[in-house]
Every structure is written in structure tokens, then in C-alpha cells.
Amino acid sequence: MKNKKIIYRTILFIIIIALLGFAIVWVLPLFKNWNKPLAPGLDLPTFTANPNLISTQSQTTNNAKPTDISAKNSDQKELITDTSTEQETDIKSTPEIIKNPIDATETPSPYCGGPETMMVLALGIDTRADNYLYGLADVIRLVRVDFVTPKVTVLSMPRDLWVEIPEIADNYGITEGKLNQSYFYGTEGMGYYHGPGGAPGLMARTLALNFGVHVDHYGTVNMLTFEKMVNALGGIDLYLPYDVDGRPVDDKTEDMGFFPAGHHHFNGDQALRFSRIRKVDTVFDRMDRQTMVLCALKDKLNSPSVFPRIPKLIASFQDSLITDLSPAQISELACLLPKLSRENIIFTSIPKEILKPGRAYDEHRQNTTFIWEADYNIIRDLITQFQAGTWPDQPKEPSCP
Known part of the structure; x- marks a missing residue:
């Protein structure tokens, strides 16, 4: 019995030491850098x-x-200017309204x-x-x-x-x-x-x-990091109301693939190629497709299976984005x-x-x-x-x- 207590205390001691070591190695540096920008600021x-x-x-x-x-x-600028003048006159004549505002609301x-x-x-x-x-x-x-x-x-x-x-x-x-x-x-x-x-x-x-x-x-x-991030999330789901044809239109056009109308589950490579299609229609259509991908990413990040993992995902890609x-x-x-x-x-x-x-x-x-x-x-x-x-x-x- 005595030996069991000794073993138990020893294991407990080891666990405590391990937790302290984890805190020293991981938690303290994170806390120290919690408010530190990950890259140089803009200083505009x-x-x-x-x-x-x-x-x-x-x-x-x-x-x-x-x-x-x-x-x-x-x-509106003219209207605001006129209104400001009138308000200034009213404030001077009725200072008690400023001291005891009745209709003030908290921001x-x-x-x-x-x-x-x-x-x-x-x-x-x-x-x-x-x-x-x-x-x-x-x-x-x-x-x-x-x-x-x-x-x-x-x-x-x-x-x-x-x-x-x-x-x-x-x-x-x-x-x-x-x-x-x-x-x-x-x-x-x-x-x-x-x-x-x-x-x-x-x-x-x-x-x-x-x-x-x-x-x-x-x-x-960059494109490589984007592709890896989508894969780390397990891919994204989106619905296409129409066919999107990204196949080459000439020798200089990269093959982005063909995406039929309907529901899709994209991995990182598919999401990237879909976002980059531009030769077959207009730049505005391309922006719309990129928005579709961003909406799908938002939905995936907000899903119960992924949201708790966001801090870990951010940490894993910390050196891959700026x-x-x-x-x-x-x-x-x-x-x-x-x-x-x-x-x-x-x-x-x-x-x-x-x-x-x-x-x-x-x-x-x-x-x-x-x-x-x-x-x-x-x-x-x-x-x-x-x-x-x-x-x-x-x-x-x-x-x-």
C-alpha cells in the first residue's frame, strides 16, 4: 500500500513537472508575445x-x-455645415441641456x-x-x-x-x-x-x-499557403448555380479545369484553380467566384468541427503567411x-x-x-x-x- 502511494505521488510529481515545463516552453512565450505583431507594422x-x-x-x-x-x-456637406451653425447658437443659449442631457444613450x-x-x-x-x-x-x-x-x-x-x-x-x-x-x-x-x-x-x-x-x-x-490552409480545414463546400469552364482557350491559357453546376467539395488545389479562372469571362465574374470561395471558407471556419481548432491552425501557418x-x-x-x-x-x-x-x-x-x-x-x-x-x-x- 505504501509503495502504491509512493508510485502515485511520483507520477503526480512527474505530471506537475511536465505541466510546468509545458507552461515555461509554450505558454510563457505566447503570453510574452501576445500583443506583439507577427510582422513589421505599416507605420503609414x-x-x-x-x-x-x-x-x-x-x-x-x-x-x-x-x-x-x-x-x-x-x-449633405452643405446641410451639415448649416446644421452645425444652428446647433452652436442653441448650445450657447441653453447650456443647461448640455449639463443634464435627457436623451443621451450609451455607445x-x-x-x-x-x-x-x-x-x-x-x-x-x-x-x-x-x-x-x-x-x-x-x-x-x-x-x-x-x-x-x-x-x-x-x-x-x-x-x-x-x-x-x-x-x-x-x-x-x-x-x-x-x-x-x-x-x-x-x-x-x-x-x-x-x-x-x-x-x-x-x-x-x-x-x-x-x-x-x-x-x-x-x-x-500566397497560392501555396492558401492551398495548404484549405486542405488543413478538410476542404470547403459550395454550390455552383451554373457550369464554370476553366479549360484552356489558347496555348497561353493555363488549364484550371471544368466545374459543372451543382454541389462541390473542393480540396485546396480545386479551390485555388476555381478562384483563378479569368480567361473565359470577365474580371468581375472572377471576383464573384473568389467571393464564393471566401464565403465557403467562412462557413467552414465557423463549423463546430473546425472553430475550436482555429488557434492551432493559426499557429501552424504562422510562418507561412505575412x-x-x-x-x-x-x-x-x-x-x-x-x-x-x-x-x-x-x-x-x-x-x-x-x-x-x-x-x-x-x-x-x-x-x-x-x-x-x-x-x-x-x-x-x-x-x-x-x-x-x-x-x-x-x-x-x-x-x-
């Missing part, structure tokens, strides 16, 4: 979007909705301990390498996270917009290019940019300079996921009515290339409203079915 300067950048681009198309929005904003607290809002630049890079030395930004999304409502709104930016690219002209003479090239010029392999945030940092500065976007954080994933979010901020975003209703996950894009196909000379490639022309003042107006949470309007149907 204050940019004021310049309405005279590059050329004015093409004029607005006939009666495009964004023009009406812009006009509406002008009227709801953000969920999950997060900030009221967070703007994240989400980038998908067109390389299958196991590093980020090179690559173009194949997917460019601005993600506005509202921790109060809660609500997530995702704006897709056309990668072929012709923009001014800052901070590389002195050494390399390049001042303009496609939006997706601003990431390429910022990569370590190109060596054009050595400022904060690396390639995502140059992309963020380009967006700020041209469109007045203020990004808080960024997240970057983000300046800290573990604490990633935890806040993961916490918010199950609190989002379908109606409050919204995907939108720059209206196709204001985009026109055009050509521009590419200094890097020494040839002319396809670009999207647009009235950038309209895009700036839309992005200002997007950042304020007033655009787009709540859709009649959820973005994710």
Missing part, C-alpha cells in the same frame, strides 16, 4: 489623396450611380475586446513558392471590421487600376504602374522599396496616396466570427459602370499593357464612405448564401 504617413494624380482617366459613364452618390455627398461596447473598427488590407499573391520574395497581388481586398454592430464589409479593388506608386522614383525612376505592381515593386526580391511593412507597406501607401485609404493592418497569403496582426488581435477576429449574421457579411466592389478598358505604357516591362480607366474622384468618394461604414447599402440578399 498621413496622405491626402491628390485629385490630380496621373490623368483624370475617363469621364463618368452615363448616369452611373456613383455620380449620384457624389452629388448627394455634396448636398455599445465593441465585441471581443476589439477596437470599434479595424481596416485590414488582405492580399493574395500569385506565386506557389514557399516564400514571398516576389509576386504580384492577384487579389486585393479592403476589409472593414466593425466590432460594435458586429459587421464585416469587404471591398474588392481592381488590380489593373493605373496608379501613382510612391517612394521608389528616386532610385528606379518608376512613378506609375498597375495597382498590383505596387506590391511587386515592394517585394524583397525586387529590392525597390525598403520602408515599413515591405511589399504590403508599399501597397498600403499606394492606396493611401491615390484613394485616401487608411489601412490599420495587413494580411498576405501579417502585422498580433496573436491578441487575431484572437479578437476569431472571437467575432460566430457573432456575425449572414446579413452582416457584405462583399462589394468598385461599380463596373465607372471602369473602362484602356492601355498604358509600362516602364518596367517596356510595353503597353491593359488597364482600367476611371474617374478617380468617384472612387475616392466611395472609399471615403466605405471607411465611414455608410457604403455599400445593406443588400436585399446576403452576400454569402
Whole structure:
């Protein structure tokens, strides 16, 4: 009996020592780095979007909705100015109302301990390498996270917009290019940019300079990592209302496969190929397919079998993606996921009515290339409203079915 007690105490002692060792090796470093960004931050300067950048681009198309929005904003600004003057007069004459407000209401607290809002630049890079030395930004999304409502709104930016690219002209003479090239010029392999945030940092500065976007954080994933992440989740499920044919249309087109209408379970390779199909239709259809995949990923992450494993999954891919979010901020975003209703996950894009196909000379490639022309003042107006949470309007149907 005495020997059994000794054995029991010995085993208990070993377990305690093992737990302490686990805490020292794993928990303490995690706690120490809990609020530390996983990659260098953006450290963005204050940019004021310049309405005279590059050329004015093409004029607005006939009666495009964004023009009406812009006009509406002008009227609202005048109305706000007049109202502010009247309110100032009333406050001076009736100070007791300020001392004892009757109708004051408390502002709801953000969920999950997060900030009221967070703007994240989400980038998908067109390389299958196991590093980020090179690559173009194949997917460019601005993600506005509202921790109060809660609500997530995702704006897709056309990668072929012709923009001014800052901070590389002195050494390399390049001042303009496609939006997706601003990431390429910022990569370590190109060596054009050595400022904060690396390639995502140059992309963020380009967006700020041209469109007045203020990004808080960024997240970057390449094709290889995306494929591995989908596989780690056990694949994704989605429904196609129509056939999607990604088979080659010429010798230069990569075979992305044929996906018939109906229910599908995609592994990482299938999800990636489906997302990249673009030669058979338009860039807008491609964005819609990418949104379908993102919705399917959201559903899988929110499933009972996967959601508890999110911290472990994030840890396993920590070295395979680039983000300046800290573990604490990633935890806040993961916490918010199950609190989002379908109606409050919204995907939108720059209206196709204001985009026109055009050509521009590419200094890097020494040839002319396809670009999207647009009235950038309209895009700036839309992005200002997007950042304020007033655009787009709540859709009649959820973005994710």
C-alpha cells in the first residue's frame, strides 16, 4: 500500500513537472508575445489623396450611380455645415441641456475586446513558392471590421487600376504602374522599396496616396499557403448555380479545369484553380467566384468541427503567411466570427459602370499593357464612405448564401 502511494505521488510529481515545463516552453512565450505583431507594422504617413494624380482617366459613364452618390455627398456637406451653425447658437443659449442631457444613450461596447473598427488590407499573391520574395497581388481586398454592430464589409479593388506608386522614383525612376505592381515593386526580391511593412507597406501607401485609404493592418497569403490552409480545414463546400469552364482557350491559357453546376467539395488545389479562372469571362465574374470561395471558407471556419481548432491552425501557418496582426488581435477576429449574421457579411466592389478598358505604357516591362480607366474622384468618394461604414447599402440578399 505504501509503495502504491509512493508510485502515485511520483507520477503526480512527474505530471506537475511536465505541466510546468509545458507552461515555461509554450505558454510563457505566447503570453510574452501576445500583443506583439507577427510582422513589421505599416507605420503609414498621413496622405491626402491628390485629385490630380496621373490623368483624370475617363469621364463618368452615363448616369452611373456613383455620380449620384457624389452629388448627394455634396448636398449633405452643405446641410451639415448649416446644421452645425444652428446647433452652436442653441448650445450657447441653453447650456443647461448640455449639463443634464435627457436623451443621451450609451455607445455599445465593441465585441471581443476589439477596437470599434479595424481596416485590414488582405492580399493574395500569385506565386506557389514557399516564400514571398516576389509576386504580384492577384487579389486585393479592403476589409472593414466593425466590432460594435458586429459587421464585416469587404471591398474588392481592381488590380489593373493605373496608379501613382510612391517612394521608389528616386532610385528606379518608376512613378506609375498597375495597382498590383505596387506590391511587386515592394517585394524583397525586387529590392525597390525598403520602408515599413515591405511589399504590403508599399501597397498600403499606394492606396493611401491615390484613394485616401487608411489601412490599420495587413494580411498576405500566397497560392501555396492558401492551398495548404484549405486542405488543413478538410476542404470547403459550395454550390455552383451554373457550369464554370476553366479549360484552356489558347496555348497561353493555363488549364484550371471544368466545374459543372451543382454541389462541390473542393480540396485546396480545386479551390485555388476555381478562384483563378479569368480567361473565359470577365474580371468581375472572377471576383464573384473568389467571393464564393471566401464565403465557403467562412462557413467552414465557423463549423463546430473546425472553430475550436482555429488557434492551432493559426499557429501552424504562422510562418507561412505575412501579417502585422498580433496573436491578441487575431484572437479578437476569431472571437467575432460566430457573432456575425449572414446579413452582416457584405462583399462589394468598385461599380463596373465607372471602369473602362484602356492601355498604358509600362516602364518596367517596356510595353503597353491593359488597364482600367476611371474617374478617380468617384472612387475616392466611395472609399471615403466605405471607411465611414455608410457604403455599400445593406443588400436585399446576403452576400454569402
